[in-house]
Amino acid sequence: MTRFVDVRNMVRWAAARGPERILSEMVGYVEADFGRWEEFDKTPRVASHTPYGVIELMPASDSETYGFKYVNGHPSNPAHGFQTVTAFGVLADVSNGYPTFMSEMTLLTAFRTAATSAMVARKLARPDAKRVALIGTGSQSEFQALAFRSVLGIAKLSVWDTDPAAVEKFVRNMAPLGFDIAVAPSAAEAVRGADIVTTCTADKAKAVILSADMVEPGMHINAMGGDCPGKTELDPAILDRGDVFVEFDPQTRVEGEIQQMPADFPVTEFWQVLNGQAAGRTSADQVTIFDSVGFAIEDFSALRYVRDAVATTDFFDEIDLVANPDDPKDLFGLIGALVPTG
């Protein structure tokens, strides 16, 4: 039987364990996997693009465990009452290919994206960072805020979104949890004086959410919403203002903010910073930019973490996903026993 965490169990488990504890524990798993980057079988995700959006499969594996995520991105979904991003994922045993664990990943992707942002910011933002600007207060925003507080201790936020109802929702969710939130009248006002800027919007277009004149010395920019061809958030001039860090170069060249730049535009894969093989932030005035598109290893880590964390709880079901005849060569026997003979 395959263990399965459905939406109901994910919600119950997340509430019981606490989102901030989950985020800090998950950063441990993501960081451990980024730290052994070279052990992974890596491939850019396989994307199917349509005028409506994109559906992607994101596989990654080490020598013991294979994992993949199914994920969609449909920017116009919220206007029709649907989530922009939904996802589910599976882990399997490399030695026999059997799936062992399946989970909803709509919520889990929100957690893993925020955990990755916080992991990177802990390395690249100024150690004295005190305020995060959140541009975009959609589905991902609360998870970002909780990750920055849980992992970096930052509880001061300035927020902005084109949709006032989304801002109101964010404040309603986060103010009771003790955050100090300033609602800004514009993106520029939200960004002014911030130490970390997260851009997290969902237009499938070349947008300029952040322009070069808004960037101040020493800022860390966490650019998450540019994540497929034709979808960017940053004024390309910003990319020349700082040092750009990415997850997996071959994927980010196609999907990230750097799709706007020449093919030889210099970037650093973050795992090398983590392992001390490349420089991260080298001065307090330096602008650092995390051009985040989401990589399969992060999903692998998130699935590993949930699998381990729920193992000792009752927040999972078992599903009958793999046919398992007594004689492995007698697959037909499963049916044959029930078929009338003639």
Next chain:
Amino acid sequence: MTRFVDVRNMVRWAAARGPERILSEMVGYVEADFGRWEEFDKTPRVASHTPYGVIELMPASDSETYGFKYVNGHPSNPAHGFQTVTAFGVLADVSNGYPTFMSEMTLLTAFRTAATSAMVARKLARPDAKRVALIGTGSQSEFQALAFRSVLGIAKLSVWDTDPAAVEKFVRNMAPLGFDIAVAPSAAEAVRGADIVTTCTADKAKAVILSADMVEPGMHINAMGGDCPGKTELDPAILDRGDVFVEFDPQTRVEGEIQQMPADFPVTEFWQVLNGQAAGRTSADQVTIFDSVGFAIEDFSALRYVRDAVATTDFFDEIDLVANPDDPKDLFGLIGALVPTG
């Protein structure tokens, strides 16, 4: 909610509907999809190879529906009590990216592989074909036999396998269903005088299951077991003796029997034969070879068929795979409502 056909429901449904009815109905779906080949978004499958075997993701989509299959191939699995091939698959709505249907596909892959073999043989084998030789009597063999009877009316079989227990199992399963089965003492004996030869073995190696001297004029060879790099079944000389038909050229060049041939070795994609755009069998003496590796559109068709066929039955469950907050931008609200405020 996502409809889910687990192993138990698949077994119950297959027995209730009848395997031969399923195979003939499924051929209709596969043929319909091959007939609109150019409408599909096609990509070679994404494979993760290890010394143990392979794990693959196989996506395909048209303008309305996206589908993918997870499938492994581990030749040494039966020695450890596991299936060589296990699989599951998903259909999703292209317009919003939401998964709508999930099914076990270990059994379903056996059905779809046999349905594809029969669809191709109906076009390429001699119309007067009376006997099928089955080389390899593992998990796939019964489904092949049932498909040839259901679709081509052939009930006369000669069979051979290196494993006598597998042959015995085949006879035990199929003889009561009215097949006329000759157990041959060798592959050569099984093949002699046969009109259609199916090779279906699982060694992950360059094997020669069928040698050129066994091939007779007019034979149709249904070569299914060569399906990943380094895994072939035919003496390459056979490929020069006849005309070779494939599913999807870019995938078969890497995975099929023709991996043994030069890059410009001529092959015909079967969908073109189906649509009258290319010649199939042109004479009674011609040797036709279907170098089958399994293509994502076949899984897409099989999933579509099962989704439609079970819709009016109770052979499915509903699973809670996609988080669906009332406000699509308030994903956190699903958890937040349960988190204590501080």
